[in-house]
Amino acid sequence: MPDIDLDVPDQRETQSPRPSRPDRSPVADTPLLRPNLPRYAAPAMLVVAFAIVLALGLTVWSTNPVALLLETAVLFGAAIFTASALVEGRRNAVDRLVTVVVTTFFLLALLPLVSVLVEVVSDGYKRFDLQFFTYSMRGVVGEGGGAYAAIMGTLIITAVTTVVSVPIGILTAVYLVEYSRESRLGKVLTFFVDVMTGIPSIVAGLFAVALFVLFLGPGARAGVIGAVALSVLMIPVVVRSTEEMLRLVPNELREASYALGVSRWRTIVKVVLRTSVAGIVTGVTLAVARIIGETAPLLVTVGTTTSSNLNPFSGRMATLPVFSYYEYAQPGIPREPYLDRAWAAALTLIIIVMALNLIARLVSRLFAPKTGR
Amino acid sequence: MAKRIDVKDLDIYYGDFLAVKGVNMVIEPRAVTALIGPSGCGKSTFLRTLNRMHEVIPGARVSGEVRVDDQDLYAPGVDPVGVRRRVGMVFQRPNPFPTMSIYDNVVAGVKLNSTRMKKSEMDDLVEGSLKGANLWKEVKDRLDKPGSGLSGGQQQRLCIARTIAVKPDVVLMDEPCSALDPISTLAIEDLINELKSDYTIVIVTHNMQQAARVSDMTGFFNLKATGEPGHLVEYDDTQKIFSNPGQKATEDYISGRFG
Amino acid sequence: MSTTSADRPTTRETPRYGDRVFAGLATGAGVLILVVLAGVAGFLLWQALPALTAAPEDVRGGEGLFSYIYPLAFGTILTALIALVIATPLSVGIALFITHYAPRRIALALGYVVDLLAAVPSIIYGLWGVYVVAPASVPVATWLSQWLGFLPFFGPDPSASGRTTLVVGVVLAIMILPVMTAVNREVFLQTPTLHEEASLALGATRWEMIRMAVIPFGRSGVISGAMLGLGRALGETMAVAIILSVAAGVHLDIIGTANSGTIAADIALQFPESSGLDVNTLVASGLVLFFITLLVNMAARWIIARRAEFSGAN
Structure with a gap:
């Protein structure tokens, strides 16, 4: 078997420190093990946020789909950001927030397409008959x-x-x-x-x-x-x-x-x-x-x-x-x-x-x- | 800060395809471990599982354990971002960020992790890291110039400086010299020799002379046939592998009979 | 080179002759396109000339060509800028979602879905804008007028019909979203894996990787995509013609009842009922639009071309 010096720590102490390695690492340590939000946390928050927005929408606010989407996104984004910042740290919180933002943007782009199709079909079918053609x-x-x-x-x-x-x-x-x-x-x-x-x-x-x-x-x-x-x-x-x-x-x-x-x-x-x-x-x-x-x-x-x-x-x-x-x-x-x-x-x-x-x-x-x- | 890596029963899959099978090895700290083997045997894939970089490839997953200092990297709750922060990686082709200056390239990883750093601390870190990568003398007068203006060998040393600037425990190198000329290769090899006093280094190489020159331990990966999973054939002291290998396949590969 | 009156003419044909004809046809087609483009400028200039030289009181509006065109040019640029301000962040976000967040299996399909937005004819966007967006915009406009009324863009009397510059800007933003998203998607996909992996290996989160590798690499692409979108928005005709309730003059208020028209919509609205010098006036305004969009598009293409050289060198 190879001859490996298993007594590594001692060797390190006797070794003169290289000038390139400052003793105190300026790098804040990212923990290897970090507490995670449980897997169900994000979906649960999303459902709750949507429920709140929908309830508010039906009673006092508006049920316009754009408004519902934006309000849900803002509420959910704020909730997940806060929770993640407390549990997982700022960097992960920012990462999650950006994910919410880009997903919202994408869904926001789908709304006009759906709305256009619904509007055209619901108003267009009335005269979509043989005589028309x-x-x-x-x-x-x-x-x-x-x-x-x-x-x-x-x-x-x-x-x-x-x-x-x-x-x-x-x-x-x-x-x-x-x-x-x-x-x-x-x-x-x-x-x-x-x-x-x-x-x-x-x-x-x-x-x-x-x-x-x-x-x-x-x-x-x-x-x-x-x-x-x-x-x-x-x-x-x-x-x-x-x-x-x-x-x-x-x-x-x-x-x-x-x-x-x-x-x-x-x-x-x-x-x-x-x-x-x-x-x-x-x-x-x-x-x-x-x-x-x-x-x-x-x-x-x-x-x-x-x-x-x-x-x-x-x-x-x-x-x-x-x-x-x-x-x-x-x-x-x-x-x-x-x-x-x-x-x-x-x-x-x-x-x-x-x-x-x-x-x-x-x-x-x-x-x-x-x-x- | 160098740490021992203990790999137990590691299988690597791409989707349903078993790419590497049943790897068991103990990678020693403050030493250079070389991984050799023919193309497609899974040595680069294996290297990537040591800092979970394989997860970038869609469908890639592992089963088994990779323990760094007795902490399994694949245990639930382990943050891949934290893993990569401790297990740095240098790639086949030098990849400094083209839009950043040399200075910013070195501190790129540090800026992610630290909240606020004093300018003087930052300067010290840049100088220390570039000295550690044997690049300081060549670039100290043009730290604000883009990193892409350097030669290939210099760029690769800049990438090493960037990697060691975050003070990792382990440095992985995926064929770091395969895109470089012989003189730059020599410079990198010298650097590896110096770095091993501080870090655990694992290097994948196609070049057997290089493995013999720089490494203390060598692992030989092979695959029985195309479509079969790659596996670790033999892992031993470099000197023994190259002078008196225990397996016929290793001997054949080293003597150039295939691969 | 002589061919006997052949029994198999297709194979006996001299290749050089066929080659020359085919090359000539291909080159001719290319030259024709340049001629047409020059023709667009030339014929427009020719038809606009009478309006350029006419006495001010003869031009529609009675105050000369410049007074006729500049409020329209103002409206054109204002609506296009509103569209750009809305569409740029959206298109970057959507492109990032498709390239770096959505599961790869469905990313391509999602791209098609966004492309479908471009397939909807502009007349339909116009009708949709009048019947769906305009009414929905009224509460928003009221809110803007109430709380942000100190800004010159939000006047004290929001339009009750919602057929405002703001709504036109929103509809234009939706219309230019696909082209901008397509460009952004393209450049984000081209980000070298090397740089993405470099940042991940340093311990970057997905967003940090995007900030370190994807955004810096794609920046010029995003700019040129925005310019292309701007070009589209400047030239969009029917949606504006249908939605906007126009009043003569320059109006900064984007939620009021009086809105500056745009060049393209003005041509579509006036042209069918125009003759004589009025036609020349409209063509002159079209010429102005042509040059504005030409400049914007040339700038966009120039940025793209320069960027291609840049990345080709790597």
Whole structure:
């Protein structure tokens, strides 16, 4: 067995102390064993705090969910902080308090989402009927009518926008990833694509208006003008998401293809784009979801109309978001039928958008390569 | 303040996967204990269980006992924060905080633990710790410069200074020289030799010459096959391990037949 | 290079030709985007020009272009700043919750949930703001007016309908929360494990680890995320147009009945009924908005790009 000096403490005493070790440690000792709050303490306090807040809310204060959440958080935070500070020490108390704060923030962010959905569904279901989807608003005053024209308009304009934006977006992403090779154009383009994602939608609308003044003169309205405005908003989103996907394709795949004597553009089309197709579809779907609910650019470029117009190259078209806006903003008397239609349109819109988001997530989950954290 | 570590029947799991099985060893104070073995044998994982740093990895858990001075680190009521304060760790790659100056890096751990310290006390501590890490002469004129501006070897010694500034009982080192050049490695090895008079030091290394040079005791970890749990094959005096190992597997590994 | 009229044209095609066409298409698409962006500025300038040169009394409002735009610019910046003040701490907290507090198994799903906030169309936020947030804000506004009335932001007569600058700020904060949270989440996740472990090994609690390693590393990311959010809030149109009850002029009181409009909402409200010089005036105000958001976004992107170089060097 090894020859170990077990008489260590003596050795230490005879040893001259190193100058680097001051005798008195300035470090306050963190105890190895520290008293812990029992596991049930935090949940119990939370329940009690919520009960108190709820009781107060029902009697004197308010039962607004935001108020309930904030009051519970403040009461529970104060209680757990005090208890932890007394038992576990200040550092652990601060740690627990921060945990309460960030959790509260997260829950606070969920409330609007839930509230929006509840509000849209509870007000939107009243006119969410067959008539709403099969009738337009031509000649309708008061009750009745529907969003058929608006739904068709939204689908047509979105389709035109997608047809314009997707090729430009994907090709630009291909240029950035496969061709630009740190060139100046590549850097400038990356920067301005990012900047373009921040263009306000109303400005995109004004741009399309100004552009078409050149061709059609002032005051023109047409679906295609709206599609141009929406393309300005959609292209950068497609570029960014496609670019990200193309960068995930490992270089080995490209080299393997070149080594087989395949030309560059065929490698890009058959290997790179083929490999990342799921991610690109996800990105495009999300981009469509983003622009399908845009209201402001359509308001200034397409306007609205009561009858159905399926020709995007001529005249005003109804679209779902603008329909919802005008039903709300310029109702007749009585207001209810108009507001019901506005909410039903909002419900339709939110269902479309949520469905697109769901599809996008499913596509990326089912087909995307696995990545780590 | 150096303390003995007593490991009893320690199993380490990642989720349901048993990664290291049945480790029993007594790590002596004021000595350097080296852990060697092929990649994936669980020696780094084992090292992390000595200050509960494995808990950072999701799903990692242990059963068994790790006693430091007769206190089980895994007993209920033990604060992992307190454990790490007493059992310091130096990592494979030097990791000074990039946004902090050299000075602030050294006192980073101390500031967490102490309420208020006088400036002069703090200065003394920085000087003492940097001297303890053989770095004082090189950096004393630029304590306010960022720690990331130092060379790799200097950064690693800064990390050691940061670790010893909180006066731990044990210093764990996870392949501290594997990212360094030979000269920096030599400096760290010299430093380890000096530090062992004050601390219990456990070092994981891939480099068998290094284990032979710096350690008093050596533990050899191995695994029978991929997918099998790693285990401690042999633990003995370094000289004996390298000259006359008790196990065939140890001999094979040391003579370079595998690993 | 000559191809016979081939029986298998796809494989006989000269690769160099295909390559050149494809490269040309890709480059062309990129150049087109730059042209469009230049076009946005160019066409807006062209259409705004008549308003810039018109006599002051001809411009809507009768006092010239500047007097028309600056109260709107003030309202735009005020609402956006309120949104930013609310959303910045929230987004940092939410991002920390998702990256460092929530169980990892569900963290990704929680991220999606926050992203869904961005999917809700702004028209719906507008309707929701009018019917849900505005009424709920009235007691709060009354309280603010009563106890903090000495501040210029909280006037003595809070709006009974709640369609105030404050409510717009709150709704905008919710709308920009997802983009800011996404940026923060990204940078917090990028914190090197090395630094997190270094602080934990020194005996830091989770919060102390975040303060030592995560926050310093993510600071510039948080700033750029806030700038992106600011850009969004500045340009948001429909929610503001629906919620805010507007009065001409500059109003510091954010809970009263008279509120300064914003550029974007003003365009949406006025444009459908405008013609002639009024259109030019609105385009001019749009141009101002364009440049404000352009500056903010460029600053944000510049910070992100600089940061990428910084972390790439490590």
